[in-house]
Amino acid sequence: MSIDLQRLVRPNVRTLKPYQSARDTIQSGVLLDANENPFPVLKDGIELNRYPDPNQARLRQALADYTGLEPSNILAGAGSDEVLDWIFKVFLQPGQDLAAILEPTYGMYQVQADIMGVGTVALPLHGDDFSFSSPQFLKDVPEDAKVAFLCSPNNPTGNLLEADEILKLCRDWGKIVVLDEAYVEFAEKPSMASWVSQHPNLVILRTLSKAFGRAAIRLGYALASPPVIEYFRKVKAPYNLNALAQRQGVLALEDGPQRLAEILSERRRLRQALHEIPAVKRIFPSQCNFLLFRVAGASRLCLKLLERGVVVRDRSSMLGLADTIRVSIGRPQENDLFLKEFRRLVAPQESPLRQSAPDGRTT
Ligand code: PMP
Numbered sequence: 565m566s567i568d569l570q571r572l573v574r575p576n577v578r579t580l581k582p583y584q585s586a587r588d589t590i591q592s593g594v595l596l597d598a599n600e601n602p603f604p605v606l607k608d609g610i611e612l613n614r615y616p617d618p619n620q621a622r623l624r625q626a627l628a629d630y631t632g633l634e635p636s637n638i639l640a641g642a643g644s645d646e647v648l649d650w651i652f653k654v655f656l657q658p659g660q661d662l663a664a665i666l667e668p669t670y671g672m673y674q675v676q677a678d679i680m681g682v683g684t685v686a687l688p689l690h691g692d693d694f695s696f697s698s699p700q701f702l703k704d705v706p707e708d709a710k711v712a713f714l715c716s717p718n719n720p721t722g723n724l725l726e727a728d729e730i731l732k733l734c735r736d737w738g739k740i741v742v743l744d745e746a747y748v749e750f751a752e753k754p755s756m757a758s759w760v761s762q763h764p765n766l767v768i769l770r771t772l773s774k775a776f777g778r779a780a781i782r783l784g785y786a787l788a789s790p791p792v793i794e795y796f797r798k799v800k801a802p803y804n805l806n807a808l809a810q811r812q813g814v815l816a817l818e819d820g821p822q823r824l825a826e827i828l829s830e831r832r833r834l835r836q837a838l839h840e841i842p843a844v845k846r847i848f849p850s851q852c853n854f855l856l857f858r859v860a861g862a863s864r865l866c867l868k869l870l871e872r873g874v875v876v877r878d879r880s881s882m883l884g885l886a887d888t889i890r891v892s893i894g895r896p897q898e899n900d901l902f903l904k905e906f907r908r909l910v911a912p913q914e915s916p917l918r919q920s921a922p923d924g925r926t927t
Pocket residue numbers: 642643644645646670715719744746747770771772773779782783784
């Protein structure tokens with residue numbers, strides 16, 4: 565199916581004349597055009613008195629080198645949460661279009677829709693492996709839906725969605741397919757980034773918050789066809805990414821993902837340890853830096869863990885996830901502490917009889 569991208573863009577954005585910022589084209593010379601303070605405030609070689617590069621040129625080149633795409637396929641925001649904001653602004657008309665969300669998944673898609681006044685339709689992932697089927701989606705999705713939000717590997721279920729199904733959707737649906745790959749560096753399968761050159765309706769979300777260990781700098785990015793990136797440029801705030809974050813982003817990409825092997829080995833160890841606890845009913849396969857598991861009384865257990873200073877996420881209220889806890893993979897000592905406190909909470913109470921049966925039997 566051919567994609568008429570223009571038709572998918574909100575009419576006001578199609579005709580929008582974006583703000584022309586002082587640093588759009590000219591970044592050197594005698595800069596008397598932006599009402600900046602002319603006296604240098606230097607920190608780590610960055611002139612903090614100047615506005616940052618609105619085109620993110622160095623950062624986008626570094627992201628291009630990392631992803632194998634072109635800078636024209638890339639735009640960075642203050643976390644991938646900002647990229648979500650652009651997606652809504654460009655494609656989803658409040659009170660008219662719908663966002664289709666494949667549930668259970670990351671809560672920000674719904675929150676962003678609520679902020680923008682855009683209606684949503686929740687379509688369930690399938691079976692107990694939370695898989696995605698494009699034909700099923702096409703059967704269930706209402707006509708008014710214009711953007712689908714898929715997350716692979718998915719938070720909080722941890723599984724990858726089938727790449728072929730996602731590509732089928734891009735090919736057969738004719739609307740916008742958002743694929744959130746926040747956790748892809750932890751997965752066994754590669755990113756689907758290279759497909760954006762063949763599918764102008766595919767928008768991939770990535771972030772430096774997870775594998776690169778840079779959650780604090782707030783840097784996420786969109787990978788998409790150049791026309792989609794151009795629409796994002798139109799709606800983003802001119803200087804959306806501060807100079808420190810842009811510089812730190814380039815350095816992060818030079819450093820590469822942080823302690824990936826260690827995190828994956830801790831994921832295996834934590835999984836095995838949970839497996840040996842009888843109260844744990846199911847540990848969901850994970851391609852992420854967390855584990856989701858099922859245990860009776862999950863909500864109460866989360867509160868008890870919190871009292872003991874261990875903070876995990878109760879996911880029990882999500883579609884199909886009754887009695888589940890999501891635990892991030894921490895450092896080895898943190899994982900040990902979690903396991904110790906969790907075991908204490910779920911171990912059967914020793915009964916006094918057991919300890920003191922007169923004939924020495926244990927009961
Ligand atoms: N996508 C998913 C699936 C996430 O789980 C998260 C954070 N928990 C994000 C995006 C947000 O990433 P960022 O820090 O880049 O805003």
